[in-house]
Amino acid sequence: MRRTTATVTFLTALLGTATACSSPGTPASTPTAREQLQAAAKAMELAGGAQLRIDQTWPGDAVQQVATVRWHPSLQAVFDGDNLRLVNGAAFQANRVAGKTWTRADGPAGLASNGHARGPDALPTALLKVYQRIDPAKGLARAAAGSPSVVGQEEIQGTPTTHLHAQLAAADYYTDPTEAAGSRRDELRALLKKLGTTEVTADFWLDRDGRLLRRVETEDSTLGQVTTTTSFSRFGVPKEVTAPPADQVADTSEVLDFIAAAQQP
Numbered sequence: 001m002r003r004t005t006a007t008v009t010f011l012t013a014l015l016g017t018a019t020a021c022s023s024p025g026t027p028a029s030t031p032t033a034r035e036q037l038q039a040a041a042k043a044m045e046l047a048g049g050a051q052l053r054i055d056q057t058w059p060g061d062a063v064q065q066v067a068t069v070r071w072h073p074s075l076q077a078v079f080d081g082d083n084l085r086l087v088n089g090a091a092f093q094a095n096r097v098a099g100k101t102w103t104r105a106d107g108p109a110g111l112a113s114n115g116h117a118r119g120p121d122a123l124p125t126a127l128l129k130v131y132q133r134i135d136p137a138k139g140l141a142r143a144a145a146g147s148p149s150v151v152g153q154e155e156i157q158g159t160p161t162t163h164l165h166a167q168l169a170a171a172d173y174y175t176d177p178t179e180a181a182g183s184r185r186d187e188l189r190a191l192l193k194k195l196g197t198t199e200v201t202a203d204f205w206l207d208r209d210g211r212l213l214r215r216v217e218t219e220d221s222t223l224g225q226v227t228t229t230t231s232f233s234r235f236g237v238p239k240e241v242t243a244p245p246a247d248q249v250a251d252t253s254e255v256l257d258f259i260a261a262a263q264q265p
């Protein structure tokens with residue numbers, strides 16, 4: 001409840017300044033698309049987390065995921081019940097190997113660990129795009145840096161929203177240009193190049209409190225056009241996600257031994 005109040009108070013202060021300062025009878029100025037996206041980034045940061053439903057389609061196939069995500073103060077998530085956990089940059093996948101129930105998918109800060117391969121083919125690198133997608137505040141802020149526009153007022157399941165539109169180079173949308181060279185930014189840009197993704201079209205629907213209710217991203221790729229629709233609900237900071245017990249996480253040598261044994265005639 002405190003976060004909702006804080007969000008409304010913040011937006012009132014940010015977007016209502018013109019009303020407070022204008023003389024009686026003078027209509028308030030309407031925030032620009034950029035200002036609304038910037039305010040939404042702050043509102044989502046204050047919200048701290050939410051439940052996400054992610055629907056992704058491309059020619060001939062589709063996937064759906066449900067995740068409970070905490071993006072502030074640190075990025076944590078649980079996907080599809082408890083099939084995948086993201087904990088402060090490390091990813092753990094439910095996978096019974098060598099008598100253990102989890103495998104380590106990547107390492108701290110999204111970098112490969114335990115001998116995993118590096119580069120665009122590595123799972124840790126592919127997960128970098130997931131990290132960017134489930135942190136809405138950063139995505140909204142990067143979209144605001146482009147040339148966004150206001151589409152109009154629309155309803156989503158009976159809730160009034162403002163529809164905003166942005167189109168950016170994929171590297172600008174998914175990566176932070178201020179991040180140092182040689183970091184995750186370069187790995188992610190290499191992944192985008194491999195996927196054939198050069199441009200992203202993003203649409204955002206904001207409620208009256210400035211929170212993001214729906215985001216639709218359309219991008220080109222070697223698979224054809226990929227559309228990702230993310231719906232946000234149940235705002236608030238969920239309970240902290242913890243890493244599985246260390247003695248239940250298989251290391252690389254155990255995974256490789258398991259694969260080798262499975263391939264024996």
